[in-house]
């Protein structure tokens with residue numbers, strides 16, 4: 168019984184992050200286009216490619232549990248991406264735009280890290296070894312992206328925002 172409920176929770180959360188990844192895939196090109204620093208632009212473009220892989224891995228995880236790959240509206244990612252859009256609009260053409268974009272992107276990565284961390288643990292608990300491996304691969308890429316964004320912020324993006 169307890170096992171059954173945890174697999175329901177796992178499936179629901181999988182649908183949540185599958186929906187979120189689809190939205191992120193659409194948002195990243197907009198963020199890359201908006202970024203002023205070539206390094207930040209490149210970071211967004213690289214992560215867009217990785218995100219295609221995240222969607223693919225999620226499809227495989229749906230396959231492992233014998234369910235169709237299907238999303239479920241995730242209000243959290245709508246809100247986080249909505250704030251990113253506000254930053255894009257409000258700080259367009261200003262020196263602070265890149266710092267704002269880094270902050271918006273890190274909010275996205277942290278949401279993903281929370282979700283994948285949970286899913287990986289639940290997959291472990293449910294004995295879904297192959298799913299653990301797939302979820303861990305994506306979790307690692309999300310964490311590395313978060314770290315790369317921190318390095319960009321430390322490496323000049325924030326200073327540029329203050330200099331103007």
Ligand code: FE
Pocket residue numbers: 188191218221279309
């Ligand atoms: Fe992702």
Ligand code: FE
Pocket residue numbers: 214218275276279309312
């Ligand atoms: Fe990500």
